[in-house]
Amino acid sequence: MSYDLFSQPPDDTGLPEPAGPHVLSVAQVTAQIKDLLEASFDNLWVAGEISNLSRPQSGHCYLTLKDDEAQIRCALWRNTLNRLRFDLHDGLEVVCRGRIDVYAPRGSYQLIIESMEPQGIGALELALRQLRDKLAKEGLFDPGRKRPLPAFVRTIAVVTSPTGAAIHDFLQVLGRRWRGADVIIVPTRVQGEGAAAEIAAAIATANRLPWTIDCLVVTRGGGSLEDLWAFNEEAVVRAIHVSRIPVISAIGHEIDITLADLVADVRALTPSEAAELVAPAAEDILARFRQTEKRLAAAVRWRLSAARSRLEAASANRVFRRPRERIEDLTQRLDELESRAARALRQRLHLAHTCVEQQAARLDALSPLGVLSRGYSLTQRAAGGQIVRDAAELAPGEMIVTRFHRGRATSRVEDIQP
Numbered sequence: 117m118s119y120d121l122f123s124q125p126p127d128d129t130g131l132p133e134p135a136g137p138h139v140l141s142v143a144q145v146t147a148q149i150k151d152l153l154e155a156s157f158d159n160l161w162v163a164g165e166i167s168n169l170s171r172p173q174s175g176h177c178y179l180t181l182k183d184d185e186a187q188i189r190c191a192l193w194r195n196t197l198n199r200l201r202f203d204l205h206d207g208l209e210v211v212c213r214g215r216i217d218v219y220a221p222r223g224s225y226q227l228i229i230e231s232m233e234p235q236g237i238g239a240l241e242l243a244l245r246q247l248r249d250k251l252a253k254e255g256l257f258d259p260g261r262k263r264p265l266p267a268f269v270r271t272i273a274v275v276t277s278p279t280g281a282a283i284h285d286f287l288q289v290l291g292r293r294w295r296g297a298d299v300i301i302v303p304t305r306v307q308g309e310g311a312a313a314e315i316a317a318a319i320a321t322a323n324r325l326p327w328t329i330d331c332l333v334v335t336r337g338g339g340s341l342e343d344l345w346a347f348n349e350e351a352v353v354r355a356i357h358v359s360r361i362p363v364i365s366a367i368g369h370e371i372d373i374t375l376a377d378l379v380a381d382v383r384a385l386t387p388s389e390a391a392e393l394v395a396p397a398a399e400d401i402l403a404r405f406r407q408t409e410k411r412l413a414a415a416v417r418w419r420l421s422a423a424r425s426r427l428e429a430a431s432a433n434r435v436f437r438r439p440r441e442r443i444e445d446l447t448q449r450l451d452e453l454e455s456r457a458a459r460a461l462r463q464r465l466h467l468a469h470t471c472v473e474q475q476a477a478r479l480d481a482l483s484p485l486g487v488l489s490r491g492y493s494l495t496q497r498a499a500g501g502q503i504v505r506d507a508a509e510l511a512p513g514e515m516i517v518t519r520f521h522r523g524r525a526t527s528r529v530e531d532i533q534p
Contacts, residue, residue, distance in 0.1 A: 149218055154215065154217060161211060161212070162188070165207060166207065166208045168180040168206070176194050177197050178190070196231070200243075202243035210233065210234055213230055244348050269330040273325065273329045277306045285388045286335060296395075302321055307345070312351050323359055333363075334352075334364070336367055336368070336387075338372060344367060352375075353375045353376060356380055362382070363380045366383075366390035493518050498526060499515070515528055
């Protein structure tokens, strides 16, 4: 027999024991709370600030919504998270719609978020801002990387819907302005789920075409932010960025600005303006040709007039009127120079001759032969020819040679007197 600790002890009267309290297990209590909360809060809106954001490898997202007085744990399952257009981060003010769920193993409740919007700003607008800031930091919108359009195009690729009004407006304006270009339409959807991937693939296809494409136009008509959202997708922006063909973006109307407009080399306000930018007007080209023709004719006339004036001035010159006069003057000048050169040469030779005579006279005055002519003689040893300057240098019996002004004599030394 078991006893309820909260009941009165049994007595011996034999009467039935009173009924005890109904005891529930923890699981039973939690199940009742779960049924009550989930039935009462199956669709509610909650506003708060995101904190403690975590993204495990499962792909789900867990966070805490808080305000100044309380907080609640929340969960976003992967399929719901993938539908969000913007990125989550701590501190973001949001409004969530969901249901309360009790997690029995931990005995806690949490809000299962089924949709979420940024507080004070639309989800698409926030997603657009976040992606724009991200791509701007990577330099995709840098003006320095934008390429100029060719002056004259032969082949244009247009990425758009083949049934939309944009291609009709583009072809109409292009046909009216310039008929010298071929247009290749690369068809694609321009809005709806999966349109961004198709547009990016169409841009890549245009870059792989076997023909030389001078310009690539990405266009569609106007619409709401949701309608134009495919041209704000990262895949489309990066496809335009890596395009080897210069890209003109003509998305929507003048007031519509997409990320495709920011990354494109040239932005056109409308599809019609894209046709005006990609090709000149034939009338303008003809007008420029006529103006150039007039300027060229005027320049030729001016050059001819200047040449005629120079020819007339040259023909009036004395050289052309009396051509032999200059030759005669030069001949006379040459004769004068020849005469002057001959006189100068004779004078130089006379001066050189006089100088030689003076040097010869000076040399003759210093010559030993001149001394001999005055009666002096020169004595040398017979052996060796050394000049004898002192009698002591000789020895009796030595042979000497005496040189006179005319002739010489050989003698023997008989006696020496120093």
